[in-house]
Amino acid sequence: MDINFSPEAFTITHLHRCPNLVIKSDTPKGRGVFASAPIPAKTIIDVCPVLVLGLEENKEHIEKSSLYHYTYNWPIPISSPSPSSSSPSPSGPHSPKTETHQALILGLGSMFNHSTHSQNVVWERDIVRQIVTYRALRDIAEGEELCISYGSHLTFKDVDAPSVNVVDEDINQLNQIQLD
Ligand SMILES: C[S@@+](CC[C@H](N)C(=O)[O-])C[C@H]1O[C@@H](n2cnc3c(N)ncnc32)[C@H](O)[C@@H]1O
Numbered sequence: 001m002d003i004n005f006s007p008e009a010f011t012i013t014h015l016h017r018c019p020n021l022v023i024k025s026d027t028p029k030g031r032g033v034f035a036s037a038p039i040p041a042k043t044i045i046d047v048c049p050v051l052v053l054g055l056e057e058n059k060e061h062i063e064k065s066s067l068y069h070y071t072y073n074w075p076i077p078i079s080s081p082s083p084s085s086s087s088p089s090p091s092g093p094h095s096p097k098t099e100t101h102q103a104l105i106l107g108l109g110s111m112f113n114h115s116t117h118s119q120n121v122v123w124e125r126d127i128v129r130q131i132v133t134y135r136a137l138r139d140i141a142e143g144e145e146l147c148i149s150y151g152s153h154l155t156f157k158d159v160d161a162p163s164v165n166v167v168d169e170d171i172n173q174l175n176q177i178q179l180d
Helices: 055-060 066-070 107-111 168-175
Strands: 021-027 030-035 044-052 071-077 098-105 121-126 131-136
Touching (some): 030 107, 066 071, 066 098, 098 107, 107 131
Antiparallel strands (some): 021 030, 044 098, 071 098
16 A cells, blocks of 8 residues: 655654764663764754643553653643633733643653753754754763753752752752753
8 A cells, every 4th residue: 555655644753863872871860861972062862752641641640650750841732711701811812821731752852861050952842743852052072961951840859969958948849840
């Protein structure tokens, strides 16, 4: 049977993965992605498909499993309220409303560790295609770890963080992971 690969027949997402990468195990952050050769700024590191989770399955199953540490916020556009609704949107009348789901990022996306001060990889979500593209933020030297930012609410103790006395409030902040 012939399959029609013309652009009109499918939504095509072109994939790229930078070849200059290795995974190192047993680092202080667990496994991590490292450069096996220099990577110039703006290089596409990986294009990763995502698995968007339902709110219920995330709460009932994923949050209770080790997959919890591999999920990231994923905004889903929701339909706007009826024009007769009297309550204005807090972010303005024309802002699209979203519902925050969680998504499991496939490919290398789930292997990038967090760095607050040495982040060298940025990511971009494509909500419609359900893709995250990772790019080098600057030139990355051979041997350097490739790190993204998970944001400020971490679920673990950041091994890169300067050693200060952690107060209770800081510990409370370690209870949620999010990318933005
Ligand atoms: C998405 S996974 C990253 C891959 C993971 N290191 C592995 O071995 O599968 C997120 C987990 O990596 C670890 N991690 C990431 N960044 C870290 C950091 N800065 N300090 C300590 N642990 C980190 C934490 O255990 C976190 O829950």
